Amino acid sequence: MIRLFVSDLDNTLLNHEKRVTEADQAALRTLEREGVILCLASGRMDKELTRIAGEIGINAHRISQNGAFLYTTENEKLSSAVFPGELARQLYQEALPFGLSCFINQENDMLVKAKTPEIRAIEQRMKMPVKEDPHVPEQIGHSILPSKLCFFGDLETIKKLEQHINTKYRGQLDTFISDKDCIDFMPYGISKGAAIEKLIDRLGLKAEEVACIGDSFNDISMLRMTPHSFAMAGADPAVQKEAAHIVHSVAEAARWVLDFNRNRQATESGLDEERMQKG
Known part of the structure; x- marks a missing residue:
C-alpha cells in the first residue's frame, strides 16, 4: 500500500x-x-x-x-539546517563575478541586496516575497545564516558557476539546478x-x-x-x-x-x- x-x-x-x-x-x-x-x-x-x-x-x-x-x-x-557562516560568505563572494541574481534564504525570509529589474521580474514570475537590504552581504555569516543560496540567470553561466563551486568546495555543500534559470546551493547532505x-x-x-x-x-x-x-x-x-x-x-x-x-x-x-x- x-x-x-x-x-x-x-x-x-x-x-x-x-x-x-x-x-x-x-x-x-x-x-x-x-x-x-x-x-x-x-x-x-x-x-x-x-x-x-x-x-x-x-x-x-x-x-x-x-x-x-x-x-x-x-x-x-x-x-x-543552515550553512556554516564562513562558508556562506565564501560562496556568496565566489559567485559575484558570474553576474547572477542572488537570493539569500533564511527560514522565513528571502533577502536580496537590491531589487534590480532582473530580481523584480523573478519576484513577479515566481510569486515569492523578497526583502531588500543593502547590508545583506556584510551580515552573511553573522546576523544572517543562510539555509539556501539561490542564483538566477543564464543556464550556461549557472552551469559554469556550479562547476567552479563543486570543484573548489567539493564535499562542503550540495548544488541543484532547480529550474531552467536557477541553481540552489544547500548545506551538505x-x-x-x-x-x-x-x-x-x-x-x-x-x-x-x-x-x-x-x-x-x-x-x-x-x-x-x-x-x-x-x-x-x-x-x-x-x-x-x-x-x-x-x-x-x-x-x-x-x-x-x-x-x-x-x-x-x-x-x-x-x-x-x-x-x-x-x-
Whole structure:
C-alpha cells in the first residue's frame, strides 16, 4: 500500500501561473480522504507551503527549502539546517563575478541586496516575497545564516558557476539546478530525499509505501528513494529517467496511486478469503 504521497510545487503542483488547478486540488483531497498521508516538498519557504496547503484544504507535512526544514502536520519541526557562516560568505563572494541574481534564504525570509529589474521580474514570475537590504552581504555569516543560496540567470553561466563551486568546495555543500534559470546551493547532505527519510522514520513507513512526484534536478533524491516515483512530462530527460512513471499532472499520479492501493486491497482481501477457506 502507498501511505504517503509527496509532491513538489513549482512546475509540478503549481502551474506556470503559480496556481494549483482544480483537478489537482481535488485529487489531493481525494487521496487524503482515502487515508493517504500528504507532504509538500519544495525549494520554497515553509510559510508558502503552509499557505498553499491551506488554500487547497489539506493537512500536509512540509519539506521546505529543498529539505533544509521539515515540519509535521502538527507544526513540529523535525529538522533544520543552515550553512556554516564562513562558508556562506565564501560562496556568496565566489559567485559575484558570474553576474547572477542572488537570493539569500533564511527560514522565513528571502533577502536580496537590491531589487534590480532582473530580481523584480523573478519576484513577479515566481510569486515569492523578497526583502531588500543593502547590508545583506556584510551580515552573511553573522546576523544572517543562510539555509539556501539561490542564483538566477543564464543556464550556461549557472552551469559554469556550479562547476567552479563543486570543484573548489567539493564535499562542503550540495548544488541543484532547480529550474531552467536557477541553481540552489544547500548545506551538505541536505535534500528532499534525506528529509523524506526522516519523515518516514517518524511515521514508521518504508520507502515502498511512499509515492513522490517532481520535475527538476532537486527532486531526483526523492525520485530515487521509492519505486513509486513520477516525473512530469515537461521535466528534463535526465530527471525523467530517474522516475518510474511520466505523467502530465499531479492528478494523474494520484489516480495511479488510488488504483494501486485498490488493487492491492483487492489482492489482500482475496488472499485472506483463501486462507479462511483453507483454515
